[in-house]
Amino acid sequence: MHIVSLALGGCLRAEPVPYGITEDTGGHITYILGEMAALAAHSSVSRAEIVTRRFDDPALGAVHNTPCEILGPKCVITRIHSGNSRYLAKDELFGDRAAFTKALIAELRSRERLPALIHAHFADAADVAAQVERALGIPYVYTAHSLGLDKRTATGSECPTLSARIAEEDRAIAGASAVIGSSRDECERQLLGYPSARADRIHRILPGTAPARGGDDLVGRARDLIAPFLRDPDKPVILAIARPVAKKNLRTLVEAFGRSKDLRESANLVILAGQRESADCGEAEQVAVVTELLAEIDRHDLYGSVAYPRTHDCDHVSGLYCLAAQSRGVFVNPALIEPFGLTVIEAASHGLPVVATRIGGPLDTVSELEHGLLVDPRDSGAIGKAIATLLNDRTLWQRCSDNGREGSRAFSWNGYAEHFVRLASRVIAPHAPVATGYTTRGTGIGPGAASLFVSDMDNTLTGCADGVAQLHRFLRDRPDFGFAIATGRSLVEARRVHREWDLPDPAAWITSVGSEIYWETSDGLLRDPAFPALASARWDADRVEAVMDALPGIVPQPAYEQRQYKRSYFYIDIAQVAAARRALEQAGLPVRVIPSHGRFLDVLPVSAGKAAAMMHVAETLRIARSRIFAAGDSGNDEDMLAACDNAIIVSNHSSEIAGLILRPNVYLARGSHAAGVVEGLRAYGDIAHGDDARTDIRKRA
Numbered sequence: 001m002h003i004v005s006l007a008l009g010g011c012l013r014a015e016p017v018p019y020g021i022t023e024d025t026g027g028h029i030t031y032i033l034g035e036m037a038a039l040a041a042h043s044s045v046s047r048a049e050i051v052t053r054r055f056d057d058p059a060l061g062a063v064h065n066t067p068c069e070i071l072g073p074k075c076v077i078t079r080i081h082s083g084n085s086r087y088l089a090k091d092e093l094f095g096d097r098a099a100f101t102k103a104l105i106a107e108l109r110s111r112e113r114l115p116a117l118i119h120a121h122f123a124d125a126a127d128v129a130a131q132v133e134r135a136l137g138i139p140y141v142y143t144a145h146s147l148g149l150d151k152r153t154a155t156g157s158e159c160p161t162l163s164a165r166i167a168e169e170d171r172a173i174a175g176a177s178a179v180i181g182s183s184r185d186e187c188e189r190q191l192l193g194y195p196s197a198r199a200d201r202i203h204r205i206l207p208g209t210a211p212a213r214g215g216d217d218l219v220g221r222a223r224d225l226i227a228p229f230l231r232d233p234d235k236p237v238i239l240a241i242a243r244p245v246a247k248k249n250l251r252t253l254v255e256a257f258g259r260s261k262d263l264r265e266s267a268n269l270v271i272l273a274g275q276r277e278s279a280d281c282g283e284a285e286q287v288a289v290v291t292e293l294l295a296e297i298d299r300h301d302l303y304g305s306v307a308y309p310r311t312h313d314c315d316h317v318s319g320l321y322c323l324a325a326q327s328r329g330v331f332v333n334p335a336l337i338e339p340f341g342l343t344v345i346e347a348a349s350h351g352l353p354v355v356a357t358r359i360g361g362p363l364d365t366v367s368e369l370e371h372g373l374l375v376d377p378r379d380s381g382a383i384g385k386a387i388a389t390l391l392n393d394r395t396l397w398q399r400c401s402d403n404g405r406e407g408s409r410a411f412s413w414n415g416y417a418e419h420f421v422r423l424a425s426r427v428i429a430p431h432a433p434v435a436t437g438y439t440t441r442g443t444g445i446g447p448g449a450a451s452l453f454v455s456d457m458d459n460t461l462t463g464c465a466d467g468v469a470q471l472h473r474f475l476r477d478r479p480d481f482g483f484a485i486a487t488g489r490s491l492v493e494a495r496r497v498h499r500e501w502d503l504p505d506p507a508a509w510i511t512s513v514g515s516e517i518y519w520e521t522s523d524g525l526l527r528d529p530a531f532p533a534l535a536s537a538r539w540d541a542d543r544v545e546a547v548m549d550a551l552p553g554i555v556p557q558p559a560y561e562q563r564q565y566k567r568s569y570f571y572i573d574i575a576q577v578a579a580a581r582r583a584l585e586q587a588g589l590p591v592r593v594i595p596s597h598g599r600f601l602d603v604l605p606v607s608a609g610k611a612a613a614m615m616h617v618a619e620t621l622r623i624a625r626s627r628i629f630a631a632g633d634s635g636n637d638e639d640m641l642a643a644c645d646n647a648i649i650v651s652n653h654s655s656e657i658a659g660l661i662l663r664p665n666v667y668l669a670r671g672s673h674a675a676g677v678v679e680g681l682r683a684y685g686d687i688a689h690g691d692d693a694r695t696d697i698r699k700r701a
Contacts, residue, residue, distance in 0.1 A: 001424065002047040002113070005036050006129055006140075007121040008100065009090045012052045012077055013063050028121060028145045030342065033071075034208050035119075035420070038413035040075035044421050047074050049115065053100060054079030057087040080104050089283065091161075093124060101128045105135050114138055117424050119180075121145060123165065126172030133175075139427050142176035144169060144186075146339045149193050154337035154359065155247060170194045173201075177427045180420075182207050182340040183361035187492045188560035190339065190360070200518065200525030203423055204496045208413030209342065212349040212405075213318040219326065222319030226270050229307035236267045236391055237329035239320055239352070241343050244273040244282075244289040249334045249357075249377050251292045256334075256384035258300025263384060267329065267391060270307045270320060277310070321350040328397055330355055330390045334377045338362055344372075345411050348404030353397055355386040363558055371404030422499050449482040452623045454510070454614045454640065455677060456632040457487040457494060460650055462501045467674030474678050475504050481629075481681075484617050486510035486610045488596060488636045490560065491518055491525070508617045513594055513602045513636050514610035515565040517617065531616050532565055532608040538590050539565055539605040547587050551580055554601065565608055569601040577601060596635035597654065610640035629684060631677045632657070641666065648680030 012029060032050060040048035056065040063069060065085070069077040082099040108114060118133075118140040120126040129140035148166040152158060173179055174196035180203055181187035187204045191197050227233045238257065242248035250273055257269045271293070276282050279290050297306050309316075324331060324347075331347035333356040338344075340361035347354050354372030356362035366372050373386040390397050453475075455461055461468065475483055485506045487494045494511050497503075509518040509525065517528040532539075544567050548554055553576050557568040571577060577595045580603075584591050590606040610632075618628050630637075630644035635656035641647040645665050649657060652672040661668050667683055669676030 001045050001117070001421070001428070002049065002115040003036075003039055003045060003424065004115045004118045004138075005032050005048070005050045005121065006118050006125045007032055007050070007052050008093050008097070008124050008128065009053070009088070009122075011060055011064065012050055013061060013069065030210075031143075031145070031207055032121060034210065034413045035416060036075055037072065038208065038417035039420065040072060041414070042417045042421055044425075045074065045417075047076075047115075049075075050077045051104065052077065052079055053088070053093075053096070054081040054085075055087045056085040060087060078107075080107060097124060097128065101131050104128065105132060108132065108136055108138075116428050117141065119143065119420075120172070120176070123168040123172040126176060127168060130171075130175045139177045140175075141178040141180060141423070141427060142172045143180045144172070144191070144339070147186075147190050150190050150337045150339070150360065151247060166194075170196045173197050176201070178203055178423055180205050180423075184364040184490075184493065184560050185361050185558070186339055188490055198524065199491050199527075202492055203499075204492055205416055205419045205423070206411050207340070207342065207345075208416045209345045209349055209408065209411045212321070212346075212351075214322045214350075218315055218319035219323050220319070221315055222323045225309050225312060225316050225320075226268075226307035229304070229309075230268050231304035233268065234327070236327040237320070237324040238263070238267050238269045238332060238387055239272075239324040239329060239347075240270070240332045240334070241272045241317060241320075242333070242335070244276075244286040246285060246289060247336045248273075248289075249336045250289065251296050252377065252380050253332055253334045253383060254293055254296040254300070254302070254306070256380040256387070257306070258296065258302055259380060260384040260388065262388050263391075264302070264305055267387075268305055268307065269302070270324075272312055272317065272320070273308065275311050321347060321352055325350045325352040325401065328391070328394075330387050331372075332383070332387065333357055333362060334375070334383055335360070336377050341365060345408055347371075349408040349411075351401040351405045353390050353400035353404065355383060355390065364560075367558065369403055369407035371400045371407060419496075419499055422502070449621070450480050450623065451627040451629065452482045452484065452614075452618050452621060453629045453631075453681065454484045454486050454610075454617065454644075455630070456610075456634070456637045456640075457485050457489070457497060457503070458633075459652060459673065460631055460633045460637070460677065461485075461503055461674045462497060463652070463673035464675055465501075467671070467676070467678065468501055468503060470678045471674045472504055474681060482507055482621060482623065484508040484510060484614070486514060486614060486630075486632075486637075486640060488513045488600070488602070490563070491516070507621075510610060510613040510617065512563045512566050513596075513604060513608075514613040514640070515563055515604050515608045517613050528616070528620075531613060532605050533612075540589065541565075541567060543587060543589060544584070544591065544603050547583050547589065548580065548603065551576065551583060554580060557600075565605050567603045569603075570599055571595065571601045572599070592639075594636050594639075596656065598656075600636075602636065610637060611643035612639075614640050614644065629681060631680060646684050648677055648684075650676035652676070 036048040036050055039045045067079055080103050082096050082103050084096050118129045118138055120129040120140050120142050126142045132138055148162055173194050179201055187202050191202050240253055257263050331352045331354045333341055333344055335357045338357050338360035344354050344356050344362050344365055348369055348371045356366050357377040358374035366374055375382045375386050483506050491511045507520055517531045518525045553572055555570045561568040581593045592604045592609050594602045628644055629646045630640050631648040632641050633650050633653040638657050641660055647666045650669050650672050660666050667680040669679045671679045
C-alpha cells in the first residue's frame with residue numbers, strides 16, 4: 001500500500017521547524033512527520049510519501065528546494081515545483097494552487113504505479129486531492145486539523161475569507177472517502193456542524209506524540225534560555241507553548257498571572273510564542289499578539305517574573321517540559337478554541353499537569369486522562385484559580401502527573417498507523433453489502449441468517465485478543481448467525497473501538513445506549529428513522545434537562561454525549577439514581593433511567609434502550625424472538641439481557657447485573673470477554689441450529 005500525505009503549506013523537512021518560525025508551522029508539521037514515519041514502519045505499507053510545495057528560501061533552509069528528501073526506509077518527501085519558487089504564506093497559496101495541482105497530476109501520471117490513497121491535510125490540500133481523484137481515480141481521506149466554523153464562533157469574526165474557508169472545508173468533508181479527527185469534540189461536534197458531514201464517514205484516530213525526552217543537558221539548556229528574564233529562576237514554572245495568533249489567547253494567561261498576587265509570588269510564567277527577530281517583525285497577526293503580550297506584562301509590571309524568549313529550538317521545548325515538571329509547575333493551554341491540543345498530550349507525557357481550555361479537543365483529552373483542570377478561556381480569574389489549585393495542592397498535582405504519564409501512552413504513532421492502515425484498507429477495497437429486507441445488509445448478516453447475535457462491546461467483546469479471534473472464527477463458521485453491536489458509545493467512538501480491537505463487522509450498530517440504530521448499506525451507514533418509536537416516546541428533552549439540573553450532585557456529561565433521544569450525566573452515589581427516577585416520575589416524564597459502571601447515568605425515551613433496539617433489529621430482519629442471542633456485562637445491558645430468551649453474561653460482569661444471573665434465560669460464562677461470549681453461543685448451539693426444544697441452559701454451564 002503506497003500512501004501519500006499531502007500538505008501545501010509549511011516547512012516540511014526531516015528536522016521539524018520549531019513552532020512559529022513561519023505562520024503555518026505548528027502541530028500539524030509534527031503530526032505529518034510522526035504519521036508518515038510510523039506508516040513507513042508498518043508491514044502493510046510499501047511507501048509513505050509526503051508531498052508538498054517546492055520553494056527556494058535560504059532563510060528557511062536549502063532543503064526546501066530539493067525535489068526529493070529521503071527520511072528513512074520507505075519514507076520520502078517529494079516536493080512539487082509549481083513554477084513559483086517563492087515561499088508562500090497560507091493566504092498566498094490559493095493563487096498557486098491550480099499550477100501546483102497541474103504539476104502534481106503530471107508527476108503522478110509519469111510514474112509506473114499510482115499511490116493507493118492520498119491523505120489530505122487541510123481543506124486546500126483536499127481540493128487538490130479531489131482534482132487528483134477525478135483525473136486519476138486515487139481516493140482521498142481528509143484531516144482538517146483546524147476548522148473555520150469553530151474559529152468564527154470563538155472569535156466572533158465574520159469576513160469573506162473565513163466564509164470561503166468554511167465553504168471549502170464543507171466541500172472537503174463532502175468529497176472525502178473518510179474524514180479523520182483526533183478528539184471526540186472534533187469528530188462529534190466540530191465536524192458535524194458542517195452541512196455535508198456524515199457521522200459514518202467521520203473516524204477518530206488518536207494521534208501519537210514523541211516519547212518524553214529528559215536529561216540534565218536538556219533541562220540545563222532550558223534554564224539558560226529563561227534565566228536572563230527571571231529574578232528567581234528556581235520557582236515553579238507555569239509554561240505555555242503556542243503560535244502567536246489571537247485564538248491562542250495568550251494575553252488572557254498573562255492577565256491571569258498578573259492579577260494574582262499568589263501566582264506572582266510563588267511561580268514564574270514562561271511563554272514560547274513562536275520565533276521573532278524583534279517585537280515588530282513578522283506577520284501582522286504575530287506582531288499584534290506579541291505587542292499585546294508585552295503591553296500586558298508592562299501593565300502588571302511583571303518584569304523578572306515572566307520569560308518570553310525570542311527564539312527556541314526543539315531541545316528547548318523538551319527541556320522546558322521537563323523543567324516545569326521538576327519544579328512542580330503547570331502547563332497552560334488557554335486557547336479560545338483548540339481543535340485537538342497536541343501540547344496538552346506532550347505535557348502529559350512529561351508528567352506535567354495542565355490547565356486547559358474547555359472548548360475543543362482538551363475537553364475530552366483532559367477528561368479521559370484526568371491530568372488537569374478545564375477552564376473557561378475567557379475567564380482570567382478562573383484560569384488563575386485553576387493554576388493556583390494545582391500549584392498548592394500537592395496531592396492533586398501528583399495524581400494529575402501520574403495520570404498524565406500513564407494515559408499518554410495511548411497516544412502512539414505506531415497505534416495511529418495501525419488504525420490508519422485498517423481505515424485505508426476499507427477505503428481502497430470497501431466491503432460489498434448484500435441485499436436484505438431492510439435496504440442492504442452488511443457483512444454481519446449472511447443471506448441464510450436465521451439467528452441474530454447482539455452484543456455489548458466494551459468489556460464484553462473487548463479485553464482479550466484471543467477471544468476476539470474465537471468470535472471471528474465462530475461467525476465465519478456459522479453463517480446462520482447475524483451480528484449486531486449494542487453499545488453505550490456514540491457511533492464514532494464505537495467504530496474507533498471496533499477498529500482498535502479488530503472486531504467482526506456488524507450489520508447493525510445500536511449506539512448511544514440503544515437510542516440510535518445504524519444499518520450498513522450500499523450508501524454507507526444509514527440511521528434508522530423508525531427508531532425509537534416516536535408515537536410512544538413522548539420525549540421532552542428540555543423538561544428532562546430541567547429536572548436533572550435541579551438534582552444536587554448530578555453533573556451533565558460533555559455536549560457530544562447529549563444525543564437527540566438521550567441525556568447523559570455523571571453520578572456519585574446510587575441514591576442519586578433513585579432520586580432522579582423519583583423526580584422524573586413526579587414530573588410526569590415517561591423515561592428510562594439507566595445507570596452503568598458506577599458513574600454514568602443515561603435518560604432515554606421509554607420506547608428506547610438496548611432491548612427495544614434489539615427487538616427492532618430482529619423484527620426488521622424477520623428473525624424470530626426465540627432465535628435472538630444477547631451478551632453483556634454492565635448496567636446498560638440489563639434490559640437487553642432480561643428481554644432476551646438466550647442471554648449470556650460474561651464472567652467479568654459488573655455487580656450491577658448480578659441479579660440476573662439466576663434467571664433461567666441467562667447463561668453465566670466461565671470465560672471472560674469475547675471468549676466467554678463464544679462459550680455461551682456454543683452452549684446455546686441446539687437452539688441456534690433451530691431446535692426449539694430448549695433445555696435448561698444453566699445446567700450446561
